[in-house]
Amino acid sequence: MAYSAAEILQEAAINRLVLWNVDLTLVDVAIVTRDAYAEAFRVVTGRPLVKLVPPLGRPDSEIVFETLAVNGIVAEDDHLPRFLAALATAFADRRGRLAKEGRMMAGAKAALKAVSRLDGVAQTVLTGTIKSNAVLKLKAFGLDKHIDFELGGYGEEVYPKATLLQVAQSRAKQRLGTPFTAANTVVIGDSTRDVQAAKIGGAAMIGVASGRSMASELREAGADVVLPDLSDASEVVAAVAALTAPLDSRAV
Incomplete structure (x- = not known):
């Protein structure tokens, strides 16, 4: 009998929280994302997009405001919600292109599966991507099976990534009844911005040198x-296990 992710969470004592970055950690769908941004910009402003600011690990909410600014648009109160809604629609319209024009990062599927076998683990995402688009990105490559999207932090939430981490920890505590802190939470991401968010927000950090930052930069x-990447699932599991010792195994 197959069990849903929610049923598994309810039956198990969940005391490890793993937060995955999405872009360039698990998948690379930059071409489709740029096209969706261009379409959303046109819908909202009536003008063609000339310049899209680089993501650099930032949330969509921040990218939207900067993109409007560098293209000479004065942001108004309704610009952000309208842009994010248009972005969700534009991206969904292009979901059939994700697997064709994008790629799954090396070892991503095996790493997610291997981490899911750890005792007491819940996996979700901490991403600058808005929730609907994050779901589509991972589903396109069959990477959604071990992710509980209801516990994550997303780009439509107008917070710095470190605060999004704390939001995700709060959601997990409310849902699962376990306090999540730096002792039992780990972020897995590819940029120094992910590292900074983990350190400020209260989590351990596994840097993956598959995207925006080199290994030396992540260490620094x-x-x-x-x-180097997620190719060795046993290395990923060992790192998660070492950094997220379950609270119930600690001396009081």
């Missing part, structure tokens, strides 16, 4: 563990 930023 303070990542607890740095891996």
Whole structure:
């Protein structure tokens, strides 16, 4: 009998929280994302997009405001919600292109599956991408099976990524009844911005040198563990296990 992710969470004592960055950690769908941004910009402003600011690990809410500014648009109160809604629609319209024009990062599927076998683990995402688009990105490559999207932090929430981490920890505590702190929470991401968010927000950090930042940069930023990519699932599991010791195993 197959059990849903929610049923598994209810039956198990969940005391490890793993937060995955999405872009360039699990998948790379930059071409489709740029096209969706261009369409959303046109819908909202009536003008063609000339320049899209680089993501650099930032949330969509921040990218939207900067993109409007560099294209000479004065942001108004309704611009952000309208842009994010248009972005969700434009991206959904292009979901059939994700697997064709994008790629799954090396080892991503095996790493997610291997981490899911750890005792007491819940996996979700901490991403600058808005929730609907994050779901589509991972579903396109079959990477959604072990992710509980209701516990994550997303780009439509107008907070710095470090605050989004704390939001995700709060959601997990409310849902699962376990306090999540730096002792039992780990972020897995590819940029120094992810490292900074983990350190400020209260989580251990596994840096993956598959995207925006080199291994040396991730180490210098303070990542607890740095891996070249996710190809060796046993290394990923070992790092998560070492950095998220369950609270019930600690001396009181």
